Amino acid sequence: MSTDTQSRHALSQHLKRLEAESIGIIREVAAEFRNPVMLYSIGKDSGVMLHLAIKAFYPSKPPFPLLHIDTGWKFRDMIRHRDWVAQRYGVKLLVYTNPEGVARGINPITSGSQLHTQVMKTEALKQALDKWEFDAAFGGARRDEEKSRAKERIFSFRSAGHVWDPRNQRPELWNLYNTRIAKGETIRVFPLSNWTELDIWQYTRAEEIPVVPLYFAAPRPVVERNGLLVMRDDDRMPLEPGEAEQVRMVRFRSLGCYPLSAAIESQATSLDEIIEEMLIARTSERSGRLIDSDEAASMEKKKREGYF
Amino acid sequence: MTAYAHDQVAVSSGGRGGPEKGLLRFLTCGSVDDGKSTLIGRLLYDTKLILEDQLAALERDSRKHGTTGEDIDFALLVDGLEAEREQGITIDVAYRFFSTPRRAFIVADTPGHEQYTRNMATGASNSHAAVILIDARKGVLTQTRRHSYICSLLGIRHVVLAVNKIDLVDFSGERFHHIVGDYLGFAQALSFSAITPIPVSARYGDNVTIRSERMRWYEGPTLIEHLEDLDATEGLEGKPFRFPVQWVNRPNLDFRGFSGTVASGVVRPGDRVVVAASGRDTKVARIVTADGDLPEARAGDAVTLTLADEVDVARGDMIAEPQARPEVVDQFAAQVLWMIEEPMLPGRSYLMRIGTKYVPARVTSLKHKTDVNTLEHMAAKTLGLNEIGLCNLSTATPVAFDPYAENRETGAFVLIDRFTNATAGAGMITFGLRRATNIHRQALLVDKAARTRLNGHGPAVLWFTGLSGSGKSTIANIVERELHAHGAHTYMLDGDNVRHGLNRDLGFTDADRVENIRRVGEVARLFVDAGAIVLCSFISPFRAERRMVRELVSEGEFIEIHVDTPLEICKQRDPKGLYARALEGKIKNFTGIDSPYEAPESAEVVVHTGEGSAEDAAQRIIEALKERHIIG
Numbered sequence: 001m002s003t004d005t006q007s008r009h010a011l012s013q014h015l016k017r018l019e020a021e022s023i024g025i026i027r028e029v030a031a032e033f034r035n036p037v038m039l040y041s042i043g044k045d046s047g048v049m050l051h052l053a054i055k056a057f058y059p060s061k062p063p064f065p066l067l068h069i070d071t072g073w074k075f076r077d078m079i080r081h082r083d084w085v086a087q088r089y090g091v092k093l094l095v096y097t098n099p100e101g102v103a104r105g106i107n108p109i110t111s112g113s114q115l116h117t118q119v120m121k122t123e124a125l126k127q128a129l130d131k132w133e134f135d136a137a138f139g140g141a142r143r144d145e146e147k148s149r150a151k152e153r154i155f156s157f158r159s160a161g162h163v164w165d166p167r168n169q170r171p172e173l174w175n176l177y178n179t180r181i182a183k184g185e186t187i188r189v190f191p192l193s194n195w196t197e198l199d200i201w202q203y204t205r206a207e208e209i210p211v212v213p214l215y216f217a218a219p220r221p222v223v224e225r226n227g228l229l230v231m232r233d234d235d236r237m238p239l240e241p242g243e244a245e246q247v248r249m250v251r252f253r254s255l256g257c258y259p260l261s262a263a264i265e266s267q268a269t270s271l272d273e274i275i276e277e278m279l280i281a282r283t284s285e286r287s288g289r290l291i292d293s294d295e296a297a298s299m300e301k302k303k304r305e306g307y308f
Numbered sequence: 309m310t311a312y313a314h315d316q317v318a319v320s321s322g323g324r325g326g327p328e329k330g331l332l333r334f335l336t337c338g339s340v341d342d343g344k345s346t347l348i349g350r351l352l353y354d355t356k357l358i359l360e361d362q363l364a365a366l367e368r369d370s371r372k373h374g375t376t377g378e379d380i381d382f383a384l385l386v387d388g389l390e391a392e393r394e395q396g397i398t399i400d401v402a403y404r405f406f407s408t409p410r411r412a413f414i415v416a417d418t419p420g421h422e423q424y425t426r427n428m429a430t431g432a433s434n435s436h437a438a439v440i441l442i443d444a445r446k447g448v449l450t451q452t453r454r455h456s457y458i459c460s461l462l463g464i465r466h467v468v469l470a471v472n473k474i475d476l477v478d479f480s481g482e483r484f485h486h487i488v489g490d491y492l493g494f495a496q497a498l499s500f501s502a503i504t505p506i507p508v509s510a511r512y513g514d515n516v517t518i519r520s521e522r523m524r525w526y527e528g529p530t531l532i533e534h535l536e537d538l539d540a541t542e543g544l545e546g547k548p549f550r551f552p553v554q555w556v557n558r559p560n561l562d563f564r565g566f567s568g569t570v571a572s573g574v575v576r577p578g579d580r581v582v583v584a585a586s587g588r589d590t591k592v593a594r595i596v597t598a599d600g601d602l603p604e605a606r607a608g609d610a611v612t613l614t615l616a617d618e619v620d621v622a623r624g625d626m627i628a629e630p631q632a633r634p635e636v637v638d639q640f641a642a643q644v645l646w647m648i649e650e651p652m653l654p655g656r657s658y659l660m661r662i663g664t665k666y667v668p669a670r671v672t673s674l675k676h677k678t679d680v681n682t683l684e685h686m687a688a689k690t691l692g693l694n695e696i697g698l699c700n701l702s703t704a705t706p707v708a709f710d711p712y713a714e715n716r717e718t719g720a721f722v723l724i725d726r727f728t729n730a731t732a733g734a735g736m737i738t739f740g741l742r743r744a745t746n747i748h749r750q751a752l753l754v755d756k757a758a759r760t761r762l763n764g765h766g767p768a769v770l771w772f773t774g775l776s777g778s779g780k781s782t783i784a785n786i787v788e789r790e791l792h793a794h795g796a797h798t799y800m801l802d803g804d805n806v807r808h809g810l811n812r813d814l815g816f817t818d819a820d821r822v823e824n825i826r827r828v829g830e831v832a833r834l835f836v837d838a839g840a841i842v843l844c845s846f847i848s849p850f851r852a853e854r855r856m857v858r859e860l861v862s863e864g865e866f867i868e869i870h871v872d873t874p875l876e877i878c879k880q881r882d883p884k885g886l887y888a889r890a891l892e893g894k895i896k897n898f899t900g901i902d903s904p905y906e907a908p909e910s911a912e913v914v915v916h917t918g919e920g921s922a923e924d925a926a927q928r929i930i931e932a933l934k935e936r937h938i939i940g
Contacts, residue, residue, distance in 0.1 A: 013329065013330035013331075014330055014331050014411075014412050016330075016609075017330050017331050017608060018331070019610070020569060020608055020609055020610040021610075023569075023610035024554070024568075024569045024610050027554050027555045027567055027568075027610075028554065028664075030555055031554055031555045031623050031664070054598065055597070055598040055599075056567070056610070057555075057557065057567075058596070058597065058598035058612070059557070059559050059563060059565075059596070060557050060558070060559040061559070143403050143405070144405045150402045150403055150404070151400045151401070151402055166400075169400070170730060170731040171426055171427070171429075171430045171647050171731050171734070172430060172731075173429065173430050173433040173434075173720070173722060173731075173734045174433045174434065174716070174717075174720045174722075175434075175569075176661050176662075176720060176721065176722045177661075178661065178722065178724055178729070178731045180659065180724055180729040181729060182729065193403075194403070194405075194414060196405050196407075196412075198407075199412075
């Protein structure tokens with residue numbers, strides 16, 4: 001956003017191309033849809049996506065609001081970051097929580113991760129899209145993240161009821177996106193489809209995009225559970241027999257609801273160190289996401305039901 | 309070997325290790341038997357893209373299911389696809405990512421069988437290069453030719469001929485050169501600018517990322533070296549400037565910019581440009597981005613241009629170089645690949661997306677289709693799923709384009725089904741048709757409005773649609789009698805009568821039905837232009853064609869009347885004895901029997917003749933015309 005050309009020069013050819021492609025996709029949605037929205041999940045990918053939206057429409061503001069689906073179990077640092085970001089960029093932020101889920105007391109600890117995700121994320125998202133009658137929704141998903149995401153279109157069609165049919169997707173040739181839908185149907189748009197995790201971090205560094213401090217290593221209270229390090233962000237998470245809270249130097253590669261996102265031990269306290277660490281990392285990014293391994297083909301199933 | 313490859317990547321953190329090149333997108337063509345999965349697995353493995361958790365699983369699976377003894381079976385990496393195939397799910401394009409210190413790559417992994425031509429074309433449309441696999445034992449096969457043809461049709465210029473399983477022919481240089489000779493002989497007819505043959509063993513890694521010690525006769529690059537060096541720009545920067553306007557950027561009254569991505573060429577502030585469709589010329593004032601104004605923008609850059617003069621520019625327009633303008637015509641020839649089950653019908657209206665513009669378009673004629681295996685041309689009336697044909701197309705308004713062979717960014721389009729919104733076809737323009745450029749409409753001194761004033765009533769098309777025997781003609785006759793009594797100028801176009809004259813050359817296939825309605829629509833338009841109320845009584849079973857006629861006339865002039873009589877009643881009435889003959893199989897393609905009728909979704913008037921007399925129905929139609937102020 002600054003006129004200082006230093007950050008621009010830091011972009012490699014590769015990142016410049018990715019940036020231009022994403023900007024083209026984001027503009028396309030603004031031009032073709034009546035009422036689009038950008039899903040903002042507060043994580044590093046959302047941060048890049050929002051930054052690209054700001055760049056895409058400059059000197060105008062993005063002609064759509066941000067939407068955060070708040071499960072009530074996000075890290076406190078994430079909520080602080082969200083509100084600060086909306087203010088910093090001057091964009092409208094909508095926050096939605098599934099009221100039925102709250103009334104039923106759904107939570108990730110006693111309800112289980114599967115029910116919690118279904119009610120507080122997937123259902124909540126569908127309710128929010130219906131409530132505001134959004135016809136297109138941006139998501140920050142990338143094809144390199146997960147098997148079923150590798151087959152996702154950039155403009156991904158959802159029939160009425162938000163159903164994704166992976167067997168019956170529109171072929172997507174060149175950059176000639178088919179944006180046509182009938183009433184009640186929607187499109188999910190993924191401007192970061194062709195980015196990798198490394199691209200996201202290198203771009204975040206080059207463009208100096210603010211990220212949630214939880215991505216950087218710091219001493220934090222964690223519990224070791226099923227071989228994963230789970231952070232106790234507040235005392236809603238009870239300890240099981242034999243468990244003890246300990247302070248370790250940890251950070252997160254991926255952020256979700258706090259009891260469902262595992263931390264990794266790390267000394268990386270800067271973007272440079274995060275990138276360095278990534279280059280020698282030997283496990284995949286979502287290995288710390290507890291919801292992915294709920295059952296076989298877990299992500300595809302959730303996506304069919306309307307999850308992002 | 310593995311350690312070497314991993315060390316090589318470990319130094320990549322700063323991007324040191326050679327000149328950094330932009331992203332390369334390529335596709336792999338070949339069947340599983342050729343070792344395509346193994347090759348992709350090998351590339352991912354050698355460039356460290358397989359992670360520890362995945363590798364452990366792979367080693368376990370290799371021992372259990374693999375076909376490679378103690379070695380890792382890389383083909384198991386793409387097992388996801390195999391499972392899909394077994395379950396009979398449509399095989400899709402999967403995108404895989406890897407990088408070396410010098411370059412990042414996206415591989416479009418596409419299935420090779422003929423029934424997946426559409427998927428392969430999708431992968432090819434966004435690729436700069438293709439790796440075509442050949443099994444060294446088998447040589448050039450039919451599928452090699454098919455894959456090469458599709459790559460060439462989609463405009464891929466760089467082909468790598470990966471002669472795989474070279475270990476199984478004893479690393480024979482003679483065998484390799486024989487295959488290469490065969491291929492070059494065949495590929496001369498295609499439009500590749502570079503063909504690079506490389507002998508590889510995907511299974512053992514020879515010449516994939518590591519130079520083979522076992523083929524000293526081969527002096528060329530390894531596969532990965534070649535892909536790292538390949539020029540992916542397609543020369544787009546050297547082509548004439550093209551800028552499809554995507555979005556008008558208007559934050560306040562003082563700023564009016566045009567946002568979009570430069571399709572080709574280079575532009576600088578001060579350059580003269582034209583709006584292709586209107587021919588209006590002006591200069592570029594500024595190139596605006598969030599990082600500040602730029603001194604120039606090149607092909608691929610997403611920017612916002614401001615212009616020196618207030619010219620009329622909207623989304624869908626193309627800003628171009630004045631000395632080298634794109635063609636602007638409403639008729640052109642194109643290669644079309646069909647991608648849905650429902651066949652492409654000449655005459656039917658589709659929605660064309662070209663650049664940032666949507667425009668209604670019809671295929672006016674199908675010159676021939678091409679057998680993707682033999683490249684032979686065959687006469688055809690329609691195109692089915694995965695078929696490719698050379699078509700003439702006509703658009704509702706002129707579009708700006710360059711031939712696809714000259715510019716992939718501005719010469720491609722997709723066709724969208726207007727009812728399901730499915731992406732139905734992909735097209736590559738070969739050339740504009742001159743006749744559209746040279747025939748200009750004659751401006752007339754007396755127009756429709758003047759004729760309407762003289763007539764004392766508005767013009768309209770009363771379109772009666774319904775099954776054979778539903779009572780369309782009976783009702784239409786009464787309506788015409790009533791209108792005549794009102795002093796209105798009327799004319800009746802009846803389905804049977806028209807088929808005796810204007811449309812005597814047409815039969816009852818879907819394609820002929822579409823053309824039948826198109827011609828009737830054009831005639832109806834002339835009558836409307838003359839100020840008349842024209843009554844058209846046609847079964848017209850397809851929504852697409854009724855909509856096509858609706859769009860020929862002005863808003864409010866098309867009155868669709870659905871004569872909604874149940875099939876059972878029509879069969880009982882059977883005034884012409886046609887149902888009886890159709891049921892005996894003596895008439896083919898009879899609507900309601902062995903050909904579908906698509907009922908209108910929002911007709912202006914619906915009459916149920918089962919419930920009232922034809923006179924009542926006619927009266928309701930007259931009332932509807934009064935409500936719309938077509939008659940007084």
